[in-house]
Amino acid sequence: MAGRGRGRGSTVSLTHEQLQALGITRGENTTQVLAPPPLFPKLENKPLPLNCDAAIDYMLIVKDQFLEYLHESPAYVKANKKTDGIERYSDKYKLLALDDKGRRLLDCVWNNMPPELRPQAGSVRSTLRKRRLDDPKDIEKRLKLLEKKESQEDTMEVVDTNTSTAQIPKNEDDIDEDLEDEEEQEDEIDDGTDYANNYFDNGESYEDEDDNLDDGPVY
Amino acid sequence: MSHQLGRLISQILHRYFGDLVQNVGYDLFTYGSKPIVMITKSTGLTRLQVIECLRTLLKFDLAVFEATGVAITYKLVPDNVLLLIRYPRYLLQIKSKYGSEAELIVEELLQKANSTATQLLVTIANKYKDDKEKNINIVQLKDTFISLATAGYIQQSPVAEIKEGSEIPTLVPVATIVPDLDARVLMQAMANPADVKDTGEIMCLLLKQMYLVSAAWAEESTPTAVTDIREHAKRLTDRPLLMQHLDHYLKYAVRGAGAAERLLCDVIEHLVTERLGSNAARIDSCQEIHRRGRYTEECNPMRRAGQAQGGKAIYLYNVHLYEVAHTAREMCYRALHNLMLVSDETRAKHARALDKQRRVRSIVHGMRVRGAGNTDSS
Incomplete structure (x- = not known):
């Protein structure tokens, strides 16, 4: 605080001549400007004119083609837009085009991708299981098992338990297992997306974000 | 890594891959590397959308991933986006x-x-x-x-793994595009002076030789024997003087670093002339000469002004080349960003006309295929 107000004689500030050299003088304050600056100030240095030749035209065409290709390809990620609820004639064609695009998956070398980006392994498992059910032999086998169980239930009361103790528990196990299998499958089919399967948030990252927001981007 | 670069990159991604990829890309740019869960949080997109965006980025080599422990983190490569x-x-x-x-x-x-x-x-x-x-x-x-x-x-x-008999994918490597294009710029700059065509010719030969022999972007190429160049020069029949000039020295080498620096100085001078006028450029070039240690008197306009007033203060100014280059690059980023914004807006303004043009073109194409005469299609 002691140094305050005594800056004039100090070595840091400039001398009168130096200030004058820089264009700062006492008394000659610039007149106050009351009007706003012009909306479109005169441009002193204009940009260089574009030189157009065949090479530049070619590059422009190539660029447009490349962009057009990318916009059509699945690499151009779009959000699913909500419609306004009004049915239009052109909707049919738009939807067709969208379906056509939606079905195409981005063509990547999946071996080079991290596992979480690959088209999910979970869906592969479910299709494998589905195939087992589709097999006519399996269906037959399953029907037989159910039949057996029914008949066993009927005979259980009548027949002496000692005769088939070895057989029944094993069969029952088998059947139970199969039933469980089916339930599991149904669960997976109902799920539709695999969003919930992998998502786990332990809450650690909750505070991180807010801290960083004030710091601005990392340079 | 700067604010301007980030803006430019986000704009490029928007133009090429749409706004979702732009969101994800810009998020990765600002935060460095991040796992998927964090990206979904900060961008507010669903996990599936983020996955699709990341696929696009990885496919076009615009991002890399890294497995650290349990999580896999992703990182944007800004240079490749610029490419x-x-x-x-x-x-x-x-x-x-x-x-x-x-x-x-x-x-x-x-x-x-x-x-x-x-x-x-x-x-x-x-x-x-x-x-x-x-x-x-x-x-x-x-x-x-x-x-x-x-x-x-x-x-x-x-x-990741090449199985026997499987096809090996190929791709256009980003790494070779850059030196090739930049060398082209360098070559044009060196070969341009019209009065010394022979120099340009020799320069081209030397650069080609440099490609074959030296490492890419070495500061100085390995010296080339004059006999090699003479062999090349013999094939060029329309330059009779070339052989005479060649014999002055025994060995030649391309000083890549020197050439690049010279080029940079010229670019900066040009930039200053266009933006601030010729007076500023003269001051700048004075500084430049001073930096090279040839003249000491001529530079420094403030000093003369100071002396005229009889003051003692002497202000010395100098050009810090590295920082000037940095500033110039930032200016380029900004200019590019502005240009892209303007072009986007113009395109959006004329979207209907463009759409119509495309439709007309496809109709004309269809008519041609079906064999209609030129009079019909025109």
């Missing part, structure tokens, strides 16, 4: 060097980002099967492909 806007120039280079067939190959490859050789060639052959003007032959295509691969314009992409 996206240089694709047309790269294609032009290929076309002028190897002809239109090579252009087709590289164009297809750039669009697909990577593909196996067979798939690529067959796709091109099928696509232009009916085009009699181009007259595509798959054997010729293969030869062109091989020559491109030997020249290093096409490289094998890194694959």
Whole structure:
């Protein structure tokens, strides 16, 4: 605080001549400007004119083609837009085009991708299981098992338990297992997306974000 | 890594891949590397959308991933994003060097980002099967492909595991595009002075030699014996004086670092002239000369002003080349960003007209295919 107000004689500030050299003088304050600056100030240095030749035209065409290709390809990620609820004639064609695009998956070398980006392994498992059910032999086998169980239930009361103790528990196990299998499958089919399967948030990252927001981007 | 660069990159991603990829890309740019869960949180997109965006980024080599412990983190590569806007120039280079067939190959490859050789060639052959003007032959295509691969314009992409007998994907390597284009700029700059055509010619020869012998972007190339150059020069019959000049020295070397620095100085001088007028450029060039230690008196305009007033203060100014280059680059980023914004807006303004033009073109094309006369289609 002691140094305050005594800056004039100090070595840091400039001398009168130096200030004058820089264009700062006492008394000659610039007149106050009351009007706003012009909306479109005169441009002193204009940009260089574009030189157009065949090479530049070619590059422009190539660029447009490349962009057009990318916009059509699945690499151009779009959000699913909500419609306004009004049915239009052109909707049919738009939807067709969208379906056509939606079905195409981005063509990547999946071996080079991290596992979480690959088209999910979970869906592969479910299709494998589905195939087992589709097999006519399996269906037959399953029907037989159910039949057996029914008949066993009927005979259980009548027949002496000692005769088939070895057989029944094993069969029952088998059947139970199969039933469980089916339930599991149904669960997976109902799920539709695999969003919930992998998502786990332990809450650690909750505070991180807010801290960083004030710091601005990392340079 | 700067604010301007971030803005430019976000704009490029928006133009090429849409706003979702832009969101994810900009998020990765600002935060460095991040796992998927964090991206979903900060961008507010669903996990599936983020996954799709990341696929796109990884496919076009715009991002890399890293497995750290349990989580996999992703990181944007800003330089590769900037390269996206240089694709047309790269294609032009290929076309002028190897002809239109090579252009087709590289164009297809750039669009697909990577593909196996067979798939690529067959796709091109099928696509232009009916085009009699181009007259595509798959054997010729293969030869062109091989020559491109030997020249290093096409490289094998890194694959996690290569099974025996499986096709090896190829891709256009980003690494070779850059030196090639930049060398082209350098070559043009060095070969340009019209009165010394011979110098330009020698320079071209030396640069070619440098490519073959030295490491890419070495500060100074390995010296080339004069006999090698003479061999090359003999083939150029229209330059009689070339041989005489060559004999002055025994060895030649390209000083890449010096050339680049000189080029940078010229660029900066040009920039100052265009932006601030010729007076500023004169001051700048004075500083430049001073920096090189030739003159000491001429520079420093403030000093003379100070002396006229009889003061003692002397202000010395100098050019910090590295920082000036940095500033110039930032200005370029900003200018590019502005240009892209303007072009986007103009395109949006005329979207309907463009759409109409496209439709008319497709109708005309359809009519031509069906064999209608020129009078109808016109």
